[in-house]
Amino acid sequence: MLEIRPNCEHCGKDLPNTSIEAMICSFECTYCKNCALEVFENVCPSCSGNFVQRPIRPSKMIEKYPASSTETFKPKDLEKARLNTEKYRNIAPSKR
Numbered sequence: 001m002l003e004i005r006p007n008c009e010h011c012g013k014d015l016p017n018t019s020i021e022a023m024i025c026s027f028e029c030t031y032c033k034n035c036a037l038e039v040f041e042n043v044c045p046s047c048s049g050n051f052v053q054r055p056i057r058p059s060k061m062i063e064k065y066p067a068s069s070t071e072t073f074k075p076k077d078l079e080k081a082r083l084n085t086e087k088y089r090n091i092a093p094s095k096r
Contacts, residue, residue, distance in 0.1 A: 002024070003028060004057055004067035005028065005030040005067075005070070005071075006067065006068060006070070008030065008032040009029060009030055009072050009073065009074050009075075009076075010032075010039065010074075011075070013034075015030060017056060017057050017062055017067040019054075020053065021034075023053060024051065025046070025050065025052075026049050027049070029046050040085055042089065043089050048088045049093060050096075
């Protein structure tokens with residue numbers, strides 16, 4: 001089950017369960033759409049995987065299975081992230 005993390009790890013933007021701006025990689029690194037697609041160009045700076053829109057947990061399930069309230073704020077070194085992006089952005093996610 002996804003944690004549904006509450007914020008962008010890079011810029012700190014709030015990303016509540018209902019946010020359509022939340023993007024995740026296969027390890028559930030969580031970023032806002034701007035950071036995931038514009039800053040990191042669809043290459044996760046941690047695992048080099050791609051991003052997909054995070055699903056929204058239905059309201060009837062959020063009470064039983066609440067979203068995480070633990071914020072993760074670990075802004076990335078943009079120079080290192082740029083090198084990682086350059087290495088992988090032209091390689092299909094299935095080939096990375």
